[in-house]
Amino acid sequence: MRHKFSHDSDYQLARRATILAFLGLLSFATLAMALAQLTAPPRSAPTQPVSTTRAKLLSADGRILASGTLQKRRYPQGALAAQVVGFVGAAGGLEGLERLYNAQLERGEPLTLTLDTRVQAAVEAILADAVARTDAQYASAAVMETRTGKLTALASVPGFDANAWRQVPPDRWRNRAALDEYEPGSVIKALTVAALLNEGRTTPDATYDTPMWRRFAGATINDIVAHPGQLKTRQILRYSSNVGMTRLVENVPPQLLHRYFTAYGFGQPVKVGLPAGDGLLRDPEAWEPLSQATISFGQGMTVTTLQLAAAFNVMANSGRYVSPRLVLGAPTETRTVLTGATAASMREMLHFVIDEGIQTRAELPGYHVGGKTGTAQVVVDGRYSGEVFSSTFAGFFPADQPRFTVAVMVRGAKREFQGSQLAAPIFRDVMSSLLSLYAVGPQAEPPPKRHTVP
Template identity: 80%
Template sequence: MPHSFFRASDYQLSRRASVIAFLALVSFMILAVALAKLAAPPNAAPARPVVTARGPLLSADGRILAGGPLQARRYPHGSLAAPIVGFVGASGGLEGAERVYDGRLARGEALTLTLDTRVQAAVERVLEDAVRRTDAQFASAVVMETRTGNLTAMASVPGFDLNRWPQVPPDRWRNRAALDEYEPGSVVKALTVAALLNEGRTTPDTVYDTPMWRRYAGATINDIVPHPGQLRTRQILRYSSNVGMTRLVEDVPPEVLHRYFSAYGFGRPVRLGLPTGDGLLRDPEDWGALSQATMAFGQGLTVTTLQLAAAFNVLANGGRYVAPRLVVGAPTGSRAVLSRATAASMREMLHGVIDEGIRAKAELPGYHVGGKTGTAQVAVDGRYSGEVFSSTFGGFVPAGQPRFTVAVMVRGAKREYQGSQLAAPIFRDVTSALLSLHAVRPDPGP
C-alpha cells in the first residue's frame, strides 16, 4: 500500500511540471510576438526597391533616344548616335549627354538634342559601308544647318549598342567626330585661299608659276595631280597644288593666316556641351616659312571633324562663323570672319572644283555642291606613314544657297584612301539623303 501511493504521487508531480513548462513556453512566445509588434513601426509595408525617375533624351524629330528610370534606362534606337547619347550606371550618367546633363535629367527634365534621327541614321549607314568596303580603322562625319548651326547629325563609326555598352571596348564609346584631332590635308587650302582673298593678297584669277615641284624654305614641295606650268588661284584649288600654295603664302606675315585660322575655330574647343578637342594651332611666333606653307595646305596643324564643319560653314554662311549647337534652345553665337563678297567668291570657286574635277564622285545629277577634298599622311611613331592616311572632305549643298554644311573624315583605309576616292563619295551619299529627306528640288546652278 505505501509503495503504491508513492508511485501515484510521483506521477502527479511529473505531470504538473510538464504543464508548468508548457505554459511557460506559450507565455514566452506570446511575449516575443508582442515585443516584435512594439518594435515594428506602425503600418509598416514590405520593403520595395527605390525607383529613381529620370527625364528622357529626345531628338529634334520627336524620337526618344533614352527613356525610363535610372535603374531601367532603355535606348530604343540601339546604336544610333550612341557616343552622343551616352549611358548610365547605378548612380547616374557615365558617358555622353547622359553624363554631361545628368543633373537636369535626374530632376526629371526632358532634354531635346538637335539631331534628326533620319539624317543621323543615313550618315551612320554611309560611313559603315565605307569603312567596311575599304577596311578602314574608323570614320566620322558632321552635318550642320548652315544658318542655325544646329547639328542634325554627328556620327562616329564603328559604334556600339547602348543597351549592351558593358560588352563593348571603351574606345567604341568615343565621340570621334568631336574629340579626334588629325591633320586635315588639302581641304584646308580652301580656307587659306579665302583668308588671302579677304586680305586682298590674291584674286580668283591671279596667275602664278607652278612647276610640278619647287624648292622652298629648304625643302622640296611636290604636286601629285598633273597640271599646267602656270595656274590661276582658282586652278590651284582645282588641281590641289601644293606648289601653288607656296606661291600664295610667300611673304604673308604669319599673324595674318593665324588670325583667320583662329577665327575659323582652329586651336580652340567648340562650346558644345559635350567634351570636344582643341586641335593644334601653334602661336605665329613659332611659324617659319616652311611651316606656314605646310599649314596652308593642311599639315602641321590639327582639327576635329566638328571644327572642320564649323570652319567650312563660314564659306557657306556668307562669311559668318556660327557656333555649332547640339541642344535645342541652347545659346549660340556668331562672328564675322570673311566679307560676304569673299564668301560668295569662294562658293563659286569650290563649285568649280567639284564640277571641273570630281563631279561624279561628289555630286548628284541635277544638283550642285561646293567643296574640297584632302588626303593627309598620318604620323605613326613620330614619322609620317606611307600606309596610313586620313581622307577628308568639307563642303556644302546646294552650292548657290547652302542649307547644309558637311565634313567627313576616314582614317586608315586600306584602299581607295584618297579624299577624292573615299571622302567625296561619302559626302555625295550623305547629301543625297539630305536632299531626299528635305525634298530639295534640283538646282539649275549656283
C-alpha cells in the same frame, strides 16, 4: 550554534552559485544575440529613397533616345547616336549627354537634341559601308544646318548598342567626330585662300608660276596631280597644288593667317555641350616660312571633324561663323570672319573645284555643290606613315545658297584612301539622303555665276 553556522554557510554558497550561473547564462545570451546580429542578413531598415526620376532624351524629330529610371534606363534606338547620347551606371551618367546633363536629367527636365534620327541613321549607314568596303579603322561625319548651326547628324563608326555598352571595348564609346584630332590635308587650302582673298592678297584669277615641284625654305615641295606650269588661284584649288600654295602664302605675315584660322574655330574646342578636342594650332611666333606653307595646305596642324564642318560653314553662311548646336535651346555664338563678297567668291570657286575635277564623285546630276578634298599621311610611331592616311572632304550644298554643310573623315582605309576616292563619294551619298529626306528638288538654273572680288 556550530551546526547552524554550517547550514547558513552552505546556503550562502549555493545562493552565490545560483547567481553566478544566472549571470553566466545572461552573458552567454547577450553574446549570442550580438553574434546573431553580426551574421544575420541586413534588415530592410528605412534608408534614403532611391530616386526614380530621370528625364527622357529626345531627338528633333520626336524619337525617344533614352528613357526610364536610372536603374531601368533604356535606349530605344539602340546604336543610333550612341556616342552622343552616352549611357548611365549605378550612380548616374557615365558617357555622352547622359553624363554632361546628368543633373538636369535627374531633376526630371527632358533634353531635346537637334539630331534628326533619319539623317543620323543614313549617315551612320553610309560611313559603316565605307569602313567595311575599304577595311578602314574608323570614320566620322558632321552635318550642320548652314544658317542655324544645328547638327542634324554627328556620327562616329564603328559604334555600339547603348543598351549593351559593357560588351564592347571602351574605344567604341568615343565620340570621334568631336574628339579625334588629325591633320586634315588639302581641305584646308580653301580656308587659306579665303583668308588671303578677304585681305586682298590674291584674286580668283591671279596667275602664279607653278612647276610640279619647287625648292622652298630649304625643302622640296611636290605636287601630285599633273597641271599646267601656270595656275590661277581657282586652279590652285582645283589641282590642289602645294606649289601654288607656297606662292600664295609667301611673305604673308604668320599673324594674319593665324588670326583667320582662330576665327574659323581652330585651336579651341567647339562648345557643343560635349567633350571636344581643341586641335593643334601653334602660336604664330613659332611659324617659320616652311611651317606656314605646310599649314596652308593642312600639315603641321590638327582639327576635329566638327571643327572642320564649322569652319567650312563660314563660307557657306555668307562669311559668318555660327557655333554648332547639339541641344535645342542652347545659345548660339556668331562672329563675322569673311565679307559676304569673299564668301560668295569662295562658294563659286569651290563649285568650280568640284565641277572641273571630281563632279561625278561629289555631286548628283542637277545639283550643285561646293567643297574640297584632303588626303593626309598619319603619324605612326613619330613618323609619317606611307600606309595610313586620313581621307577628308568638307563642303556644302546647294552651292549658291547652301542649306547644309558636311565634313567627313575616314582613317586608315586600305583601299581607295584618297579623299577624292573615298570621302567625296561619302559626301555625295549623305547629300543624296538629305535631298530625299527634305524633298529638295533639282536646280533648273545653271551653276552659279563666277564672282570676282576686287
